[in-house]
Amino acid sequence: MSQDQYAPEDPTSQHVQPDAQPEQQIGHPGLESEMDLEPDYGEQTYRGSGRLEGKRALITGGDSGIGRAVALAYAREGADVVISYLPDEEEDAQVTARVVRDAGRTAVTAPGDLRDEDFCRQLVERTVSELGGIDVLVSNAAYQMSVGGIEDLSTEQLLRTYTTNVFATFWLCQAAVGHMQPGSSIVITTSIQAYQPSPSLLDYASTKGALVTFTKGLSQELAPRGIRVNTVAPGPIWTPLIPATMPAEEVGSFGAETPIGRAGQPAELAPAYVFLAAQESSYVTGERIGVTGGMPMP
Incomplete structure (x- = not known):
């Protein structure tokens, strides 16, 4: 393992290879503690440098996976953090809160x-109330569940996927922008699935395509107000969502199809989210950063 995120290392061997991944399935929504092979979210390696000093961030899906890695990185860069998550994910959320507080920041x-519009609005209001404002919104939480094909896709799942992934992002942004000052940032998690959709994830992939378009459109509206909107598009990333939503045999080979030859780790995503929240990306809006292990996106 690297000493920190700056240490030179061969990316093909930097993290666990697919042949070491267990063919495991866990119950949805999935806890990191249930995984035979827990993800690396950067606790031992992420080194901050004050790039988000004094910022106040709301991160959805902040209990585990990419959200936890982003919360840790933001805290070590100087930000206070609100994390949202499903009640069933309390155990993981408390781990995230601990690492944020260990960095000397508020969690x-x-x-x-x-899926509850009122909760989305209350979440923003609570962020403003408890942190004194909101400078960064990371809309990261998502729902996915693999199905055999379109004929197996229930209306219940379709509504859940779209409400969690798309409607909630609209509601959060609607609630947040009125509180944001010039220099604020919205970062939306999309996916390579928006560009290379898997038939078994058709509903999920289409929501991510919608969020790419949403990012482009909202960035145009908010740019004159000094608020930037960008997206990070992950490829195959090792998180609890994988064994909780995919067949065991696919979990065992997850990420092997990438040119780098393995799944990414949440810690490898966090720097992209830091960059898009920081002042150094002040001339970047309406853009996408792909973190895909070399899988091309049009």
């Missing part, structure tokens, strides 16, 4: 379901 835990 606010906010369990609830983003």
